Amino acid sequence: MPSVYQKASLKAVLGLFLDTQGHALSEHTQVKSPSSLSRFFNRYRWSTRHVIRTTRQAILDQLTTHPVRKDVPVRLLIDLSTLKKTGTFWQLSTPTDDDEAPEPWVRMLNGKRGLHLVVLYIVMGRRRIPWSFRVWRGKGQPSPNQLACKLLASIPKSLVTGRTVIVQADTEFGTVDFLGAVRQRNWRAVVGVKTSRLLRDGRKLKDLPGNAKRGLQVYLKDIDYPLTISWFWLKRAGNKRELRFVASTHPYSGVYLIRLGRKRWAIEGFFKTAKHQFGLHCFGQSTKIGVYRWLILSLIAYLLAHWVDLWAWPPVLDWKATAKLTLKKLLPSILWAQLLRHIEHTADIAAHYGFDIVIKSRPDRAYQEWCKI
Numbered sequence: 001m002p003s004v005y006q007k008a009s010l011k012a013v014l015g016l017f018l019d020t021q022g023h024a025l026s027e028h029t030q031v032k033s034p035s036s037l038s039r040f041f042n043r044y045r046w047s048t049r050h051v052i053r054t055t056r057q058a059i060l061d062q063l064t065t066h067p068v069r070k071d072v073p074v075r076l077l078i079d080l081s082t083l084k085k086t087g088t089f090w091q092l093s094t095p096t097d098d099d100e101a102p103e104p105w106v107r108m109l110n111g112k113r114g115l116h117l118v119v120l121y122i123v124m125g126r127r128r129i130p131w132s133f134r135v136w137r138g139k140g141q142p143s144p145n146q147l148a149c150k151l152l153a154s155i156p157k158s159l160v161t162g163r164t165v166i167v168q169a170d171t172e173f174g175t176v177d178f179l180g181a182v183r184q185r186n187w188r189a190v191v192g193v194k195t196s197r198l199l200r201d202g203r204k205l206k207d208l209p210g211n212a213k214r215g216l217q218v219y220l221k222d223i224d225y226p227l228t229i230s231w232f233w234l235k236r237a238g239n240k241r242e243l244r245f246v247a248s249t250h251p252y253s254g255v256y257l258i259r260l261g262r263k264r265w266a267i268e269g270f271f272k273t274a275k276h277q278f279g280l281h282c283f284g285q286s287t288k289i290g291v292y293r294w295l296i297l298s299l300i301a302y303l304l305a306h307w308v309d310l311w312a313w314p315p316v317l318d319w320k321a322t323a324k325l326t327l328k329k330l331l332p333s334i335l336w337a338q339l340l341r342h343i344e345h346t347a348d349i350a351a352h353y354g355f356d357i358v359i360k361s362r363p364d365r366a367y368q369e370w371c372k373i
Contacts, residue, residue: 002046008031008032009032009036009037009040009044010040011333012029012031012032012037013037013040014297014301014304014331014334015029015031015334016279017279017297017301018278018304018323018324018326019323019334019338021276021277021323023279024278024279024282025282026284030337030338030341031334031337031338038290041290041293042285042286042287048289048292048293048296051296051297051300055300055303059129059131059303060156063159068125068127070162070163072124072125072163073163073164073165073166074122074160074163074165075122075123075165075166075168075263076152076165076166076168076187077121077168077169077264077266077267078120078121078148078152078168078169078267079118079121079169079170079268079271080116080117080118080119080144080170080172081116081117081271082109082110082112082116082117083114083116083117083275083281084112084281085106085115086113104137104138105135105288107138109136115283115291116135116136116144117133117134117135117136118136118147119133120132120151120152121270122159123266126310127310128270129303130270130274130299130303131154132151132154133151133295133299134150135292144172145172145177146177148169148173148178149177149178152167152182152185165185165187165188166187166189166190166260167187167188167189167191168190168191168260168261168263169190169191169192169264170191170192170264171191171193173191174194174197174247179191182249183225188248188249189248190246190250190252190261190264191247191248192244192245192247193205193220193229193246193247195243195244197220197221198220198221199218199220199221200218200219200220200221208229208231209231213254214254214258215230215252215254215255216228216229216254217251225249227249228247228249228250228252228254229245230246230254230261231246231258232258246260246261248260273302274299277302277319277320277323278299278302278305279298280298301323304326304330305323308325308326308329308330309322309325343359
């Protein structure tokens, strides 16, 4: 950050994400005023790209210092998540007929109104890394599948060289273009496919159960290379079951392919944690750059807490406790400011019981050493 005030605002924002348990609103911080945080997100000209580059380099440095075994595969999880949005904002509102209105980010998709993010989430052993995301900007703009292909291109070679790379995605990403983008990089795709998908011989995938075994290789329409197919029944409410298919460009066994496909749900757990613990969905900024910065810093707060959880012994295994520990270890000045504010607000209670709370600074270390002499 270019100034002392912006560094203080950055600490306040990270403290807000770590301390509010998913309710990260500017008025909840006890260190900075809501107006100062609004200026930090929407007006100050600090380099957002530099923050992203610095964070990614820190991730690569951590993986170099604490490497993961080469036989552990790199799993790249891609999914679409909606951050629901209500209200009207000039910069973020839904499309209008006003030609002067800026291109909106808040759109309707699959019956949901909000900000739609295509997210790339990396899993390497115990490491969990939200690497990048793209905002879907509506019809006429790059589709979620095209955005997902761009996310794959952002993976550095140093991260995947000499490793097995498995790309996992939902049914929405089981397209010809996405599978081709994964295959041309010599990676393995494990994606969901619709039951209505056509085979080259004209049959549908839903015709396979009962007539074939799991793990067989088939040719889908418009795809000139074989895919390994497996399926399972997903339990729904009311004792109902739904047939699901999983496809892979690598010849896995049918049972292992189902087990591998279920590991994609790790990104759903990440979305839940990022929203309800680190306030990813609580963006209330009035500009696109403000929203973008909010999302980035929220993901950085998640990443810091995850690193502290890996460092903690015994493992904490609780995001609320991990966030508190991260705040204590990395941002103690925020806790100190909160303590001072709490003492200030409760001094009358101490006075009611006949006590005065007095805080004074300690002598510096040089003075203490001089006293010993």
